[in-house]
Structures are given as structure tokens and as C-alpha cells.
Amino acid sequence: GENVEQHPSTLSVQEGDSAVIKCTYSDSASNYFPWYKQELGKRPQLIIDIRSNVGEKKDQRIAVTLNKTAKHFSLHITETQPEDSAVYFCAANATNTGNQFYFGTGTSLTVIP
Amino acid sequence: DAGVTQSPTHLIKTRGQQVTLRCSPKSGHDTVSWYQQALGQGPQFIFQYYEEEERQRGNFPDRFSGHQFPNYSSELNVNALLLGDSALYLCASSLDRWGGPTVLTFGAGSRLTVL
Numbered sequence: 027g028e029n030v031e032q033h034p035s036t037l038s039v040q041e042g043d044s045a046v047i048k049c050t051y052s053d054s055a056s057n058y059f060p061w062y063k064q065e066l067g068k069r070p071q072l073i074i075d076i077r078s079n080v081g082e083k084k085d086q087r088i089a090v091t092l093n094k095t096a097k098h099f100s101l102h103i104t105e106t107q108p109e110d111s112a113v114y115f116c117a118a119n120a121t122n123t124g125n126q127f128y129f130g131t132g133t134s135l136t137v138i139p
Numbered sequence: 140d141a142g143v144t145q146s147p148t149h150l151i152k153t154r155g156q157q158v159t160l161r162c163s164p165k166s167g168h169d170t171v172s173w174y175q176q177a178l179g180q181g182p183q184f185i186f187q188y189y190e191e192e193e194r195q196r197g198n199f200p201d202r203f204s205g206h207q208f209p210n211y212s213s214e215l216n217v218n219a220l221l222l223g224d225s226a227l228y229l230c231a232s233s234l235d236r237w238g239g240p241t242v243l244t245f246g247a248g249s250r251l252t253v254l
Contacts, residue, residue: 032181058240069143069245070182070229077240115181121240125172125195129181 028053030118032130039106040138047133049116050098056118056128059099061090064132065112073114074101106137141166143232143246151252152220160215160249164232170194171213172243173205176227188213189235217251225253 029052039045049059057078062070076083076090076099083090087106092099103110116130144163152158164171170189174182184197188207207213211232217224227250231243 030181060243062245069247071245072242075240075242117181119241125170125187125189125241126184126197127172127174127182127241127243129174129183131181132179 028056028118028120028126028128030116030128030130032116032133034133035131036134036136038136038138041106041108043106045103045106045110045135045137047101047114047116047135048098049100049118049130050096051118051128052097053118053120054094054097055120055122058119058121059090059092060117060119060127061101062115062117062129063112064115070115103135106135108137108139111135111137143230143244145228145230145246145249147249148247149250149252151254153254154220154222156220156253157216157218158220158251160217160228160230160251162213162215162230162232162246164211164213164230165244168232168234168244169211170233170235170241171207171211172231172233173213173215174229174231175199176229176248178226182229185215220253222253225251227251 060075064070089102113132117127172187173185176182186196202218227248230246
């Protein structure tokens, strides 16, 4: 089955700096890659996603890049703010063959004011 | 729109007991998936229900079972509880779309503690 690895497990940045979180996947059938933000004690919320027919997607300060050949995708947050502090999860899904999402182990991001 | 609602929010059980968790999907969604999230880990897929049937199952024992009702709500049952079943149980609803990506909407979860 699919294996999703996520790095780093913790990340601290100064307010205004950029943050990058990286994930790798193993199953070439995976073609949909969402990112979730989970604040302490709250539900995971979708913040951005990308399909395998696209190499990059951007939404204001958040962007995701995908390298299908290398089987890795990354989340980029620019101009970080204290409210960006949360745990971020990447996930992979093969829309044609399964309904199961495989999640990474999460990255705890702390933005220092 | 109330989104995905789960109950109870917290519960404490002892080893060997049974538990039932409930989920109401987001309005307009017809598919419910259940995930287990251990402390400090990412969610792990338990199973998915669509049209009142289990459509896919993750690597969880038969002690974990579920049900989906005609109104699309769902229950997760866990029998013979073990200490290792302590986790946050997340329900995620979605709309089944042939050929398209499944966008999950999560509930806030049910925090189960097994003593």
C-alpha cells in the first residue's frame, strides 16, 4: 500500500519568514494530494490541494508543488503569521483505485512573533 | 450548514468494554469515512461507508465495525476495547464523484480514552 513520509516533524520560524514542509509518497497510482491544518483540539481543515496533472498551485500565501517523477510534494507558506501555528498534515489518494487517504505524521509549525 | 458533527466529544471506557461513536455528515454529502488519530500521529483510515455498505476497509481488526443509515449518518463500533484503542476518532464526509478527487470534510472528533 501507499506510504507517506513527512518532514520535518517540528518547525519554528520567525514571523514573516517562509516555512516549507515536505512529503514523499511511494505509490505511483496516487494522483490527489491535499494538505490539512489542524489547530490544537480542532478538526483538520483542508487548506490546499493539488492533482497530479498540475505541478504547482497557489492560494495567497500558501502554495503546493508536486514532482511526480520524484514522488514528492511540498507545502510553502510565505510571510508567516502567528495564526499559522498549527499541525500540518499531507495526504495522498489514488482517485481511480481507492477511497483511502494516506496521511503523513504531521509537522508542528510554530511562528514566533 | 452545521458541517460534520460527531458525538460524544469525549468518553472514557475500560478495557473489554464496547463503544459506539456517531457521525452526521455535512449536508449534501453521501459518503462517510472513519479515521483513527493516535496522539502525535496522522489519521489512519478505518473504513468508508457509501450507500449503507462498507466500501473499503483499512488495516483494522474486525473489532471495528460500522453502519450507515439511510440519512447518510454513520456509527463506528469498537468491541473488546484495548488500551491501544485510545485515540481521537475522526469522521470525514464527502460527496461521491465518479472520476473526481474526494474532498474530505472532517468533524471535530470523538476523544476515546481506554483505562
